[in-house]
Amino acid sequence: MSAISQFWRTGPRRDPNTIAYIVLIVVGALAPIFLQLFLGGTATFWLTVFADMGVYILLAIGLNVVVGFAGLLDLGYAAFFAIGAYTYAFLASEHGIVTPLHEAFHVPFWIVLLVAMFVAASFGLILGAPTLRLRGDYLAIVTLGFGEIVPRVFKNASVWTSGANGVSALDIPALPVWIQGPWSGDPFAIVQDFKILAPLAYYVIMFVLLILCVILVRNLHSSRLGRAWMAVREDEVAAAAMGVNTVATKLYAFAIGAAFSGFAGTYYAAKLSLVSPENFGFSVSITILVMVVLGGMGNIAGVIIGSTVIYSVIFIFLPQLPDYATSFVQSVGLSGLTQSSGDYPGIGEFISRLKFLVFGLILVVVMLLRPQGLLPSRQREQELQKGVHEDTTIVDVTAETA
Amino acid sequence: MTAVLPESRAADPPDVILRVDHVTKRFGGLVAVDDVSFDVRRGEIFALIGPNGAGKTTLFNGITGIFPPTTGRVLFQDREITGARPHQVAALGIARTFQNIRLFEYMSALDNVRLGQHCRMHAKLWDSLFKTPAERREELAVTERAMELLKFVDIERFTHTYARNLPYGSQRRLEIARALATRPSLLLLDEPAAGFTPQEKVELMGLVHKIVENGITVFLIEHDMRVVMGVSRRIVVLDHGEKIAEGTPEQVRNDQRVIEAYLGKQH
Numbered sequence: 001m002s003a004i005s006q007f008w009r010t011g012p013r014r015d016p017n018t019i020a021y022i023v024l025i026v027v028g029a030l031a032p033i034f035l036q037l038f039l040g041g042t043a044t045f046w047l048t049v050f051a052d053m054g055v056y057i058l059l060a061i062g063l064n065v066v067v068g069f070a071g072l073l074d075l076g077y078a079a080f081f082a083i084g085a086y087t088y089a090f091l092a093s094e095h096g097i098v099t100p101l102h103e104a105f106h107v108p109f110w111i112v113l114l115v116a117m118f119v120a121a122s123f124g125l126i127l128g129a130p131t132l133r134l135r136g137d138y139l140a141i142v143t144l145g146f147g148e149i150v151p152r153v154f155k156n157a158s159v160w161t162s163g164a165n166g167v168s169a170l171d172i173p174a175l176p177v178w179i180q181g182p183w184s185g186d187p188f189a190i191v192q193d194f195k196i197l198a199p200l201a202y203y204v205i206m207f208v209l210l211i212l213c214v215i216l217v218r219n220l221h222s223s224r225l226g227r228a229w230m231a232v233r234e235d236e237v238a239a240a241a242m243g244v245n246t247v248a249t250k251l252y253a254f255a256i257g258a259a260f261s262g263f264a265g266t267y268y269a270a271k272l273s274l275v276s277p278e279n280f281g282f283s284v285s286i287t288i289l290v291m292v293v294l295g296g297m298g299n300i301a302g303v304i305i306g307s308t309v310i311y312s313v314i315f316i317f318l319p320q321l322p323d324y325a326t327s328f329v330q331s332v333g334l335s336g337l338t339q340s341s342g343d344y345p346g347i348g349e350f351i352s353r354l355k356f357l358v359f360g361l362i363l364v365v366v367m368l369l370r371p372q373g374l375l376p377s378r379q380r381e382q383e384l385q386k387g388v389h390e391d392t393t394i395v396d397v398t399a400e401t402a
Numbered sequence: 403m404t405a406v407l408p409e410s411r412a413a414d415p416p417d418v419i420l421r422v423d424h425v426t427k428r429f430g431g432l433v434a435v436d437d438v439s440f441d442v443r444r445g446e447i448f449a450l451i452g453p454n455g456a457g458k459t460t461l462f463n464g465i466t467g468i469f470p471p472t473t474g475r476v477l478f479q480d481r482e483i484t485g486a487r488p489h490q491v492a493a494l495g496i497a498r499t500f501q502n503i504r505l506f507e508y509m510s511a512l513d514n515v516r517l518g519q520h521c522r523m524h525a526k527l528w529d530s531l532f533k534t535p536a537e538r539r540e541e542l543a544v545t546e547r548a549m550e551l552l553k554f555v556d557i558e559r560f561t562h563t564y565a566r567n568l569p570y571g572s573q574r575r576l577e578i579a580r581a582l583a584t585r586p587s588l589l590l591l592d593e594p595a596a597g598f599t600p601q602e603k604v605e606l607m608g609l610v611h612k613i614v615e616n617g618i619t620v621f622l623i624e625h626d627m628r629v630v631m632g633v634s635r636r637i638v639v640l641d642h643g644e645k646i647a648e649g650t651p652e653q654v655r656n657d658q659r660v661i662e663a664y665l666g667k668q669h
Contacts, residue, residue, distance in 0.1 A: 216531050223530035223537065224523050231506050231517045238504040241466055243492035243521025243584050252527065 020301035020375060028207050032200055047199040053311045054206035055268045060291040060307040061213055061300060062260025067289065068298035068377070069226065070253035071233030073140040076147020077288055080120045080258040082280035084265020086154060087116040089167035089275045099160050109173030113266050120262025121255040128254035132247055147285050155277040166276025173270050202271050209267065213260060217300055229253055287314065294366055296373030305374050313362060318355045322348035417444040419588055419619050425474035427460050434460040435471070436643040442588070447610060447620045449630040452640035453663065458623045459501055462590055466498050467491045478588070493521045497586035499577040501593045507566035511557065511576050514565050515548035518583025551579040555609060571602050578609065589613060591622040595629055607633050631655070
């Protein structure tokens with residue numbers, strides 16, 4: 001028991017990521033089977049929820065590249081998510097007819113995934129090129145502005161985007177024909193099956209996308225570029241003096257982060273079959289940032305765990321909180337509390353209004369107990385122990401630096 | 403190694419590796435470096451000395467592109483590098499260390515030195531994303547060379563230690579290893595022996611000689627004149643941003659202005 005509490009307080013000595021990845025993959029792969037076994041009818045509902053959760057995990061993995069690896073505080077990450085989603089809306093629906101183009105596009109989902117990646121990355125470059133010379137707080141403000149501007153543009157450029165109504169009836173993704181072929185004489189039958197099994201199919205697609213993205217990001221992290229990100233995060237001047245092009249390095253982080261967001265946006269739009277500017281507000285950016293920080297900035301496995309936890313709290317636990325409260329007061333014999341009277345709206349509604357207070361409390365408690373995140377990277381862990389070994393570094397503060 | 407260096411290689415043509423040509427740096431109304439010119443010759447240990455605030459580090463920052471000079475030119479291997487960005491200067495072959503150590507504290511010693519090889523690596527985004535065989539080979543080679551460099555500066559026992567957890571002297575050595583990793587032809591050392599005991603200073607100067615023997619020109623800033631007198635054949639003295647003397651240790655030591663500006667206060 002003390003070993004566990006030791007683990008919780010100080011973090012493990014050995015790298016726990018391998019275990020985390022194995023657990024995540026096994027759970028992810030077996031989840032559909034177990035859901036089917038234990039829940040039967042409602043299994044598809046939970047598969048949908050998990051697929052949606054996957055969108056946020058994907059976003060968090062992408063933001064982790066920007067915030068965790070390169071140390072750039074991006075408060076407008078949802079903008080790239082919106083760009084990815086709208087890319088799919090334009091390229092795969094009848095919507096094109098009502099725009100000045102008067103022509104609809106129906107590009108397959110799989111191709112739009114790649115296109116959206118490049119579109120979002122390009123916007124990352126466009127935003128990054130003039131702003132990445134800024135540091136810290138200033139960059140945060142600019143990205144915050146960008147995050148506010150993009151949904152507003154989609155809302156107000158109504159000739160192109162149908163404004164606040166958004167774009168609906170997006171194409172439903174289909175398996176590529178070459179996948180349908182091998183095990184079916186009649187490809188159209190599989191398309192039928194595919195649509196019937198949609199929640200499972202979306203789940204599988206997300207699972208595969210996630211595994212792919214984690215592998216790619218891990219590769220990046222242990223590469224020349226990953227080292228340069230770390231160096232820029234720690235000391236930009238020293239990194240530049242050692243031959244790292246700091247602006248290009250930060251641009252890479254921004255563009256790659258944006259690419260993941262575009263990826264996630266396309267998937268999200270295809271699954272929902274609807275995009276609307278309301279879905280990409282500031283709260284989305286902040287939620288993703290919270291997932292990254294709480295999970296363990298800079299560590300991919302930690303970020304996955306963080307986004308799973310935060311998603312579960314926000315989208316599963318909090319919405320059900322009023323019901324829990326209602327059934328709780330009824331079970332303890334205080335049914336009167338469920339009725340509204342005067343200003344008091346009844347326990348369900350009352351708790352529902354306190355939802356985000358509860359969420360805030362959960363965040364504060366977790367960050368107090370575990371400031372380094374649930375599963376931190378080794379660097380972060382060290383940084384938070386700053387002061388313990390302070391005597392080993394002697395910095396002459398009076399030294400001439402300019 | 404401890405043998406006295408010859409006063410000059412008279413027969414050699416003055417093969418200039420770095421030319422500082424009438425460099426001035428102003429910060430607002432303050433003139434930190436005032437019309438300074440000198441040449442650093444290939445293969446020598448050249449020293450820049452001067453009291454605190456003389457503008458030595460400012461000059462280094464001007465050469466390496468961190469704060470480009472206000473006026474004047476810097477030529478490296480007959481190529482003008484005035485105003486080049488720091489990473490371009492590093493790629494051309496000038497590496498440096500910092501007076502107030504600037505290691506990547508939360509990276510291991512090994513990673514610090516691997517990072518130093520960044521500008522000599524070829525892996526593109528594609529290679530990094532998919533861990534291509536070429537990328538793997540390059541990473542192996544880079545790791546191997548990093549180990550060699552850690553051994554060269556004699557801190558291989560700290561290979562996997564976070565830079566910030568290294569003892570002070572080893573941090574200075576790690577900075578040198580990281581700078582050497584960029585494969586420089588000119589190495590700028592900004593007070594490499596600051597805060598060292600006399601014994602450590604002797605060891606460090608041994609390392610500097612080893613570096614020069616490997617064909618790298620060393621240009622160092624030093625506060626302690628006795629250290630410099632032992633290693634450098636040529637010295638430039640700055641005071642209040644102005645060059646007040648240049649020459650052999652003998653000449654500098656006997657220069658009236660140097661004695662007044664610097665030694666006079668010290669001794």
